Amino acid sequence: MNTLSKPVKPLPLAISELYRGSSMGRTLIDAVDELVIAGKIPPALAAKVLQHFDEQMAKVLREQVGSHVNLKGTMKRFNNISDVWLWNVEDALISVDRQKPMRVDRLKIVAMASKVVGRPASPENDSEKNPRAIDPFFRKRRIKKNGVEWKKAQKKLVKKEELEKNSKLEAGMELEL
Incomplete structure (x- = not known):
């Protein structure tokens, strides 16, 4: 079970579920979870990585997607x-x-x-x-x-x-x- 699926800041849960539910988000969660379990990074850093992922996904979708x-x-x-x-x-x-x-x-x-x-x-x-x-x-x-x-x-x-x-x-x- 992933312990890193909740963001640090009080963002609406649906946002993190939407971005983290993508294949890229699930892969990032698995990779960061492995690093926490191996003791290579602290859980607080892992949570910050996922929070940054949510923010960057929103930024990329807002600024770079030009499809109609x-x-x-x-x-x-x-x-x-x-x-x-x-x-x-x-x-x-x-x-x-x-x-x-x-x-x-x-x-x-x-x-x-x-x-x-x-x-x-x-x-x-x-x-x-x-x-x-x-x-x-x-x-x-x-x-x-x-x-x-x-x-x-x-x-x-x-x-x-x-x-x-x-x-x-x-x-x-x-x-x-």
């Missing part, structure tokens, strides 16, 4: 959990950089706000002062949890136009529905 993805399909479900967006799309048509489109029966998209890792703190990126920094669908809510308004708000869906307007993904990817 067009996606058309039927969105069956979307959700925002711990600042991570999840979309389930069916009958998707995907084209990358204007190449020949591919058809996919089911597609799961995981995306997160680019401000979460690797961006300097600023008032517009501070989620406590600006809730829109993380949640593009944030609306001012004056809702009583036990009242009728709460039940109405739970059932309310985001309009398609608002979703299209706010659906830019990290690394220049664009979601079209």
Whole structure:
């Protein structure tokens, strides 16, 4: 069992899981874990290495990936959990950089706000002062949890136009529905 899967700084856990869950991240975790077990590096250094990996992955994806993805399909479900967006799309048509489109029966998209890792703190990126920094669908809510308004708000869906307007993904990817 890897003892190094949690970051030192209080980054949202989903971010480290996303980057560290890649083949490159898993390989790094295995290599660093072997060094800790062999006693060649202390666990604190290993944690710093993984934290640096998370930050650099976010930086590289933000600055160096220039591909443009067009996606058309039927969105069956979307959700925002711990600042991570999840979309389930069916009958998707995907084209990358204007190449020949591919058809996919089911597609799961995981995306997160680019401000979460690797961006300097600023008032517009501070989620406590600006809730829109993380949640593009944030609306001012004056809702009583036990009242009728709460039940109405739970059932309310985001309009398609608002979703299209706010659906830019990290690394220049664009979601079209």
